[in-house]
Amino acid sequence: MLNQHVLQTIDVTKEFKMGQVMVHALRGVSLSVNEGEFMGVIGPSGSGKSTLLGLIGGLDTPTSGQVIIDGVDITRMDEVALTRVRNEKIGFVFQFFNLVPTLTALENVELPIQFARNRQFNPTKRAKELLDLFGLKDRMRNRPSQLSGGQQQRVAIARALANNPAIVLADEPTGSLDSESGGVVMQTLRSVQRELGTAVIIVTHDPAIAAQVDRIVSLSDGLVATDHTQEQLVEAYKKTTGELKPVESAEGV
Numbered sequence: 001m002l003n004q005h006v007l008q009t010i011d012v013t014k015e016f017k018m019g020q021v022m023v024h025a026l027r028g029v030s031l032s033v034n035e036g037e038f039m040g041v042i043g044p045s046g047s048g049k050s051t052l053l054g055l056i057g058g059l060d061t062p063t064s065g066q067v068i069i070d071g072v073d074i075t076r077m078d079e080v081a082l083t084r085v086r087n088e089k090i091g092f093v094f095q096f097f098n099l100v101p102t103l104t105a106l107e108n109v110e111l112p113i114q115f116a117r118n119r120q121f122n123p124t125k126r127a128k129e130l131l132d133l134f135g136l137k138d139r140m141r142n143r144p145s146q147l148s149g150g151q152q153q154r155v156a157i158a159r160a161l162a163n164n165p166a167i168v169l170a171d172e173p174t175g176s177l178d179s180e181s182g183g184v185v186m187q188t189l190r191s192v193q194r195e196l197g198t199a200v201i202i203v204t205h206d207p208a209i210a211a212q213v214d215r216i217v218s219l220s221d222g223l224v225a226t227d228h229t230q231e232q233l234v235e236a237y238k239k240t241t242g243e244l245k246p247v248e249s250a251e252g253v
């Protein structure tokens with residue numbers, strides 16, 4: 001491969017037909033995400049965040065443009081191939097956890113490994129390791145209804161990682177949690193990136209969450225409006241406040 005991008009979108013558009021009306025959800029989004037990047041996507045409601053995540057994750061196909069995951073163009077894959085990419089390359093984390101209610105935490109995490117065609121791991125061993133890593137060793141036999149929201153989300157993160165994906169996609173992962181459990185979920189996602197080297201893309205409305213990522217892409221009306229690293233934002237902020245200094249020192253003269 002020419003680069004170490006885990007993800008590239010090239011001029012991706014998505015249109016939805018709503019009766020007579022065409023909704024332009026994405027108008028040409030080009031993004032490159034590096035291996036192990038910890039990135040946030042922000043933007044107003046309806047700006048296309050979830051649509052973009054769905055296309056990146058192969059849940060839907062773009063109207064035009066390309067989506068390349070780990071060097072493989074998934075844009076025109078058939079459903080069978082796409083299902084395999086979703087299961088083996090992508091981990092999804094949703095706002096409302098989406099765990100299987102009748103299965104235990106352990107069984108929920110084992111499930112994607114059992115469905116993998118090229119099974120890399122022993123399902124039970126891998127699931128136990130991941131749940132242990134996220135502090136859920138003594139909760140493995142519990143069903144989702146017996147777990148707190150924060151615990152359920154950590155099980156969902158373990159499940160997302162089951163097949164060692166290249167990217168974890170999280171759409172408002174803390175959106176239904178109180179700030180304390182949300183904080184633990186963010187720490188968990190950070191440890192995924194740091195310790196397992198997985199790229200993590202987090203869609204959020206919450207400025208406190210956005211402040212914790214290394215790079216922030218903002219969408220506006222189906223386009224990338226800004227794309228900055230956290231350092232660039234801090235530098236820009238310093239410059240804004242720095243501009244006040246000559247006035248202050250002028251006062252001192």
Ligand SMILES: Nc1ncnc2c1ncn2[C@@H]1O[C@H](COP(=O)(O)OP(=O)(O)OP(=O)(O)O)[C@@H](O)[C@H]1O
Binds near residue numbers: 016024044049
């Ligand atoms: N399946 C669909 N059919 C028709 N229109 C859709 C569909 N999915 C999304 N849209 C439209 O596409 C636009 C982008 O929606 P999207 O869900 O990506 O926004 P979002 O940024 O995730 O918003 P929010 O912050 O509210 O979750 C919106 O105008 C939405 O109504």
Ligand SMILES: [Mg+2]
Binds near residue numbers: 049
């Ligand atoms: Mg959304």
